Amino acid sequence: NAGVTQTPKFQVLKTGQSMTLQCAQDMNHNSMYWYRQDPGMGLRLIYYSASEGTTDKGEVPNGYNVSRLNKREFSLRLESAAPSQTSVYFCASSEGNREDTFGSGTRLTVV
C-alpha cells in the first residue's frame, strides 16, 4: 500500500548511543518531516525537507541531524542519545498545499 514507512518500530538505546531512524515514502511527495510526540505536548516539528536536497530546522532540532537521501527517503539521526529524547517519532510527507501523511511511528526509549 502507498504511504510512509518508518523503521524501526521500537528501539531502546543507552545514553550516549547513536542511531538512525529511517523513513521512506512512495507517493512522490516533495516535502518530508520529522516530528516527535510527547504526552501533553502534541507533535513538535524537529526537521523538515521542503524538497530533495534541502533541509531546515523545525521547533526542536537540538540533538538531531537529518539527511534527505533522495526524494523518497528522509532519515533522522541521534548522535548521542539522551533520556530527554525518549519519545515517539513520526515521519510525514506532503505535496504542495495538502495535508501531511504520517508513518506509523517509532517508539524510542533512552535509558
Place this chain on the structure above:
Amino acid sequence: AQSVSQHNHHVILSEAASLELGCNYSYGGTVNLFWYVQYPGQHLQLLLKYFSGDPLVKGIKGFEAEFIKSKFSFNLRKPSVQWSDTAEYFCAVSPYSGAGSYQLTFGKGTKLSVIP
C-alpha cells in the same frame, strides 16, 4: 510564528452525546486548518481540512468543523459520538503559501473517552 490552542485536555462523554472540541489559532495571515485523529497505539489520520471556500467542512466518520475567521477558531463537532470515537484529537494549522512546504503547528491534543 503561529500557535494553536486546544481548550480541553480530556473530554469524557457517553455514547450518543454531542461533541464539540475547541481549537483557536494565532496567525495574522491566511491559514490552512486541519483536524487529525490518533486512535490508541496508531499514527495520525486526517479527519478533515479547510483550505478555502465553505467554512463548514465535513470529514470522515460524521465529523465536521467550522472555520470562524473573526474568532480564529476551527472547532470540531459530531452530533452523536460512538465508543469507537475514543481517541486523541489534534488541531493543526499551516500558513498558506503559494509554494513550498507547509509546516504544521499542532495543538497539544484533546483526549476523548466515550463511555458505552
